[in-house]
Amino acid sequence: MTKNSATALKNPTQSYDLFASKVGAEVSRVLAGGKLDRKAAASYLNGAASEALVELVPRDTRSTDGIFFSGKKLSKYVARCLSAKIAAGATVADPTCGAGDLLLACATLMSRGQSTAATVAQWSSRIIGLDLHGEFVNAARARLTLLAAQEGFSATEEVRATRFDNLLPGNYFDHLEKIAAADCVVMNPPFAKVQTPDDCEWAKGSVQLAGVIFASVLSNAKIGQEIVAVLPDVLRCGSRYQRWRKFIDAHCVSKRIHVYGRFDEKTDVDVFVVHLTKSARFATKSKGDWIGRALSGTNKPHSAVLNDFFKVSVGAYVPFRAKKTDEIVDYLCVGDVPADAEVAAPSKCRFNGTLHQTPFVVIRRTSNPADSRRVIPTLITGPKMVAVENHLIVLMPADGALSSCRRLIAVLQNEETDNWMNRASRCRHLTTAIVKKLPLIGWT
Template sequence: MGAVPYDTYARQLGQLVTEASSGRWERLADDVHAALNGQAASQLRSLVPRQVRRETGSFFTTGPVRNSFEHLLPPVPAQADAPTYWDPTCGAGDLLLAATAKLPLAATPARSLALWNRRLRGHDLQESYVTAARMRLVLALLERHRLAGSDEPLAADRVAGALPLLQVGDGLQQLHSLGRPARFGGSLLLNPPYGMAEAGPACTWSSGSTSLAATFTAAAAAALRDGSRLTAVLPDVLRSGSRYRAWREQLTGLLDVHEVKPHGMFDIHTDVDVFLLSAVRRRGGPVRSFSWWPEPEAAEGQTLNDLFEVRVGPVVDNRDPRTGPEAPYLTARDLPAGGEMGLPQRTRNYPKRLIAPPFVVLRRTSRPGQGSKGASRGAGVLVVGDRPVAVDNHLIVASPRAAGVDRCRALLKVLEQPEIALWLDERIRCRHLTVTAVRDLPWNGTDHLASMSSPPPHAKAQ
């Protein structure tokens, strides 16, 4: 079925363009404003079933995330030629709409359209989305001319032939087809599908099932000509997840990353945290160092990893055999919100590694801004007792390298601080904490916490 039901809305946009291009604005201004600001996404949710949207990766970039994206696009100097903007997964054209705010207007709508015809390029697998994108871009042009006082009519034949570089096609194939010397020399815009697919045989940074967003972004970086720009909206797991370390290394080998901006949830209807990326294809020379997240700010450089061995609980309950000695078995559902607990009542036979108390556990499943059972994000629980424990792999275990239970209690105090939750939200906004992120937590007992949120002494009010 694809996105065929969206044809209905695409036809409505075509009718709106017909009326606006004839100059009948007295009853159209509100309709045009809605078409350019969120209506395309709301119609998508109304007309296309959620499962189809997921299968096709159809989540349009609207609202605050589109505004943030537009602010990342650099202005075009008056004396410079306008760049070509290409969105290989254009959907209904929201990223291209953001880019048109940077394009100049000519004296008339027809002349502006002639410029935009050469400067706007897009691909999408769904024909109805491409049609909607064309119509919305023409509406944006007419709206800007109306506000500028140059709203003469636009001939029907001009509308019919508008934006010929927006085409139905596979954007990933288009990116892969570009190679020396035919790389793309403009500004590449990207909000790719966020689903999973098998990595291709030529992929050097992943294998097996991997993020389509990562695959698209790697292809986009490789397709750029030196000095050309990539601006993207991407799932935060690519920025902060341990699995995508090699992907990040590949990107920084190809691109000079100018900005990585955590955004939060994509929108109120899409429970995925995203970040915005602004980068330019390197012209050569040494690779510029770049951190994808805030570096630990710890006194004397200490992090949690200096004082604790941090690892994921070893038990995969639905896969590991129930053989070997019977041991207390710790799962996330048996944890209190925080504090201390004794040995769990639940038991399990487990033939592999058991973990001796005392240790602190953190839940791996942890969304930004909140924890479980009313606790703060990253809250820990101290486990004490006289028997080794089988720990489920939905938990992260921090075992003290020295000082035993006292060091564990100091860690609980560190993890309770709101500064730590804020640090974690900046460091990793995907749905699972990683061992790497927990190891990087800044540490200097409890003495360092005040310095994380307070100005230096010379900056305090007198």
């Protein structure tokens, strides 16, 4: 996955050619009649590409451009989504191919020729790829050739120098037609932030580049094209991307969503995999709810949800906005809410905004999937009116009863509550939209 921006950085990844050259040298040696070094080949075709990325490309470049290679496990999952079409001879494209992890996984599902040259020729006609960094494209070509030679079919044959000539260095946005014409698209676009293009229909301002590229691929795709993409989880469940999800729903006839989890052990980003088929655009009534789709079948048909019995809102107090002329009121911040406890608001602040009548329950907005618990409640007693910091979510009982709050605390302490939340959202902040859907396990 590499960043497709309008302007390429000046050779930020040039040193990666060292890895591409190593793979190319092994390919040349084998094609010249040398015996395949299976240990080296296994490394080049799997983890070595990502290891070389970390070793050879500066961290700042990787972070700024959102460069993360897919790896074998994730790539294999993506390719299997398209196994039937690939087996039937479909062409496969990757608009941000990096060193080719996803394309390698797809190639393993393709038929082989009776020789290395024949296999390369067959795969070359079916594999399309682009990447902003030519060094990555060189590595992808060499790795695919090494994969073709791995079976040892007439390895001494001459393989033409222009092998995999549909893998090209270039910006996806300059080659829309190449990706649009493929039968299938696999992609792991960058997770960097960019300003939306002028013609963007679903947002303005700073957004996930992965969302921009995915929306472009889908809107430009031919009818019937299947697309499987690895995307940051914020696109699936973030409130800001509801219009993006509606836009996607308006261009596809079927969609499957798999909450994958953490990208890999070294990358603290949670992702999901979406598999859809392009359709003619139609006036859909989609609400952009991809949380419910991901959780399909995990809840009982008529189970109560939190929004049935509690009003859910974000605390309104923002400390730096306080004015000296505001009234002094009781105040609650994150530091005042020990887990699973019952407390009164211990602090004071100046505030003229929305106050909340106790009793109510608060949970922390910051919530990491790596934490032992995702939903950590505190019961706020009273009676009094309280200002609540905006890093807390307020759960106000519809009946105003303290007993309802205590029942809710017990529900939120249930392990299944955290399990549900981990399926619903892998983002680092809880949203009111997700919290409202939280099932009240055991609530009668």
